[in-house]
Amino acid sequence: MMLIKNATLYAPEYRGLADILVVGEQVVQVSAPGGSSALPNTKEIDARGRAVCPGFIDNHVHVLGGGGGLGFRSRVPELQTSQLTRVGTTTVIGMLGYDQSTKDMRGLLGKTKGFIGDGISAFALTGATLRHPVPTLTGDLCDDIAFIDSIIGVGEISISELGYGYDSLGPGAQYIAETLVQALLVGRLAGKGGILCLQVPPYFEQCLKPLFEMLDKSHMPIEQMVPSHVNQTDGYMADAITWGNRGGWVDVGANYRPDNHYARSTQPAEAVTQLIEAGVPLQKILISSDGNGAPPKEEKGEAVPTRANYGHVGSLHMVWRQLIEQDRLKPEEALTLVTSNVATAYHLKNKGRVDVGMDADLVFFDENWNVDTVVARGKVMVEDRNIVVRGMFETTILEGLK
Ligand SMILES: [Zn+2]
CATH class of the missing domain: 3.20.20.140 (Metal-dependent hydrolases)
Structure with a gap:
């Protein structure tokens, strides 16, 4: 589970401040800030000051x-x-x-x-x-x-x-x-x-x-x-x-x-x-x-x-x-x-929007619309501009023998 709090949500339409609850690969709840409570072992991300948009x-x-x-x-x-x-x-x-x-x-x-x-x-x-x-x-x-x-x-x-x-x-x-x-x-x-x-x-x-x-x-x-x-x-x-x-x-x-x-x-x-x-x-x-x-x-x-x-x-x-x-x-x-x-x-039914039942593909942007954090199918791929998930050989190829 993942709870994204205080996001400025563009779904893509502007929805204002919201919390987004993700279970597995899907968004299961979009609510006003404080409207969702996290269960134990839920990853929480405070998205305050950032725009959260569909991937x-x-x-x-x-x-x-x-x-x-x-x-x-x-x-x-x-x-x-x-x-x-x-x-x-x-x-x-x-x-x-x-x-x-x-x-x-x-x-x-x-x-x-x-x-x-x-x-x-x-x-x-x-x-x-x-x-x-x-x-x-x-x-x-x-x-x-x-x-x-x-x-x-x-x-x-x-x-x-x-x-x-x-x-x-x-x-x-x-x-x-x-x-x-x-x-x-x-x-x-x-x-x-x-x-x-x-x-x-x-x-x-x-x-x-x-x-x-x-x-x-x-x-x-x-x-x-x-x-x-x-x-x-x-x-x-x-x-x-x-x-x-x-x-x-x-x-x-x-x-x-x-x-x-x-x-x-x-x-x-x-x-x-x-x-x-x-x-x-x-x-x-x-x-x-x-x-x-x-x-x-x-x-x-x-x-x-x-x-x-x-x-x-x-x-x-x-x-x-x-x-x-x-x-x-x-x-x-x-x-x-x-x-x-x-x-x-392209008839991609679960894509292109942030809403209940849609795939949890989310991009967080800073105030200058730089990519800050990326969630794909409920998994954090980029966090605070650091790449979290790479392809299996990306690091090896880029950094060489170690
Ligand atoms: Zn081409």
Whole structure:
């Protein structure tokens, strides 16, 4: 048991001062301060002066490491648990990226189970960016979603990797449509979202246009897809505004920034403002890191890229804090983009809120919105800025022989 006292609670809506009682992995009571009494052997944390919020959900992370695309030396290492918890992320949705040659679904599921063993929550999407049909664990996309608990959808699937428009002319959109309907229907069978995460190369002004055409023809629900990093170019942002106004999710990429070598991108915090001002409902906007990948840098004048552009998972927290500090959104509004909206989009029933019956995924922030303490599934992972739980080999790798 754990009793968190005197928290300034954002659930994500502002709830004022509260005590939060945790039993096992769940929140069992939220009451006014002093409203809960601790039994013996209950861990008590006085959260006075700190905001307690739902743990962040990062919906797009290359947990095995991205492919790099600059030879085998640029294969990114696997993400470690404390890289997520130290930035307030307690739930991660992992997926393969463009390297489906040296990384596969077995590795992804192994990594997902490892995260769960460490104490955080982890889910996976079946598939990979480029290959159609997508690689799967069982040999069948529907079986993956139906029978593997951790697999909740499909992605990230590119409609046309690297911007060459050939796939967008027909087969790409057709394949997305086929995959979409399979994931949707088997998701209903298995009681999961069956959501499809889309990689949309924003070149040749195609962006989401083949998908609008596909939706117009098929009448499939737009909410089954999550287009990623919509702030990559102005053209993609324009399509994302239409997408959001038609009821679709729009996912802003926290690592897609001009100061992070994406010269044509809109700053993520500014992108959120632009989407809202253009009429996209706040509850349809998500932010993800697309972290632990390393696409080649977009260098001007270079025919062939020579450097990889690593995406930090910590960008999610950084952009979220910017939304508050730059007075773009109130804390409780900004929180929805990384907590409750994501849980709704991906049908994660026990995630994204602090309330009775929900998983005890909690982040405590200091007055400057720095991550102070993190609880994941009722277990303290970070306390007073010190990392309490690490992956099994993190310390050994970081500190070497002793
Ligand atoms: Zn990605």
